[in-house]
Amino acid sequence: MADKLNEGRVAIVTGAGQGIGRAHALAFAADGAKVVVNDFDADAAHAVVGEITDAGGSAVAGVADVADWADGAALVETAVKEFGCLDILVNNAGFVRDRMLVAMSEDEWDAVIRVHLKGHFVTLHHAAAYWRAQSKAGEQRAARIINTSSGAGLFGSVGQGNYVAAKAGITALTIQAAAELGGYGVTANAIAPSARTQMTMGAGEAMAAQMAAPADGSFDAMDPANISPLVVWLGSPESSSVSGRVFEVEGGKITVVDAFQRSAEQDKGSQWTPGELGPVVDEILAKSPVPVPVYGAR
Known part of the structure; x- marks a missing residue:
């Protein structure tokens, strides 16, 4: 069996009391990491800690509101106090309205x-401040941030404008963090997961049917645990060359999403007039990729 990629490293996983976050916490612990299991629900956080410790791993609960400034600082302090350091931040907490x-x-x-956008920033800020201080003290860590965006945030989703805007903001925040924090030994990447969670199962009968586990025992493409291997790898020292990237993950499929790439252009070399722009826009759009359809659009 291959060596564990995160042996002895310390991870905070937010929203880890259930669903994808719980799967991440369990996967990091199985890979040798010590885990701060964050959730707003104390019972849920402690239950996951119990699962990890029962399996021989190391974990503590970090009951906190990730969008609260003091709570975000306390999460980082918990990691350092309990385990001596912090190496990995996985931002996963969220809900829908x-x-x-x-x-x-x-x-x-x-x-x-x-909860989504500010919650990602708050924990990221406090973790980054810790890593900057470590770097300036000559103790630079192989630090990792893994943020959670969504296909909705990349392509849109009818009826989820607030969620779409938050998740799109998280994608941009990830790119920004990768650029600003690289000098301190920090990489930042984002995932857009598709899996069976409390949020997706509550999104209507059609979605619930699509997300349901197969009755015949075949590969469960919607199992939240399918998302975690990439997150665990991104959290490891092995991923040092990957930063500022976005990955869609569903079942056994991993897709790189090239967000915010420039496409076709036409430069007149002087100011355009409104009347001449119709054919120009038609031409550059014809040379550009067709946008991915918005989820739920007719």
Whole structure:
């Protein structure tokens, strides 16, 4: 059996009380990492800690609101106090408040943006400050950030405007973090997972049927555990050359998403007039990739 890639390393996994986050926490522990299991639900966090310790791993609960500034700092402090350091931050916490844009309330918008986008920034900020201090003290770590975007954030999803905006922001935040933190030994990447979770199972009968485990015992492409191997690898020292990238993960399929790439262009060399732009826009669009359809669009 190959050596464990994360033996002795320390990871924080947010939203790890259930679903994909729980799978990540278990996978890191199985790969030799010591894990701070974060969740807003104390019972859920402690239950996952129990699973890890019962299997011979090392874990502690970090019960915290990831979008709270002091709680985010406390998560990093917990890792350092309990395990001596921090090497890996996996931002996974989130929830949905789905509604069409014309019916969405201000509170529904703010709540989703807060937990997803601000929640990623808060923990990232405090972890990055720790790693910068380590680097300046001559103790630079092979530090890793793995953020959780979504296919919805990359391509759009009808009825999820708040979630789409938050997840798209997370993708951009990841690219920004990779550029700003590389000098401190930090890489930052994002995943867009597709798996069976409480959020997806609550998204309607059609989605629930698509996400259900196969009755015949064949490969369960929607098992949340399918997402974790890539996250564990991205958290390891072996992934040092990969940063600022986005990966879709579903079942056994991993896809690189080239977000925010420039495509066709036409340069006049002087200012355009509105009347001449119709054919120009038609031409450059014809030379550009066709956008991926928005999920749920007719």
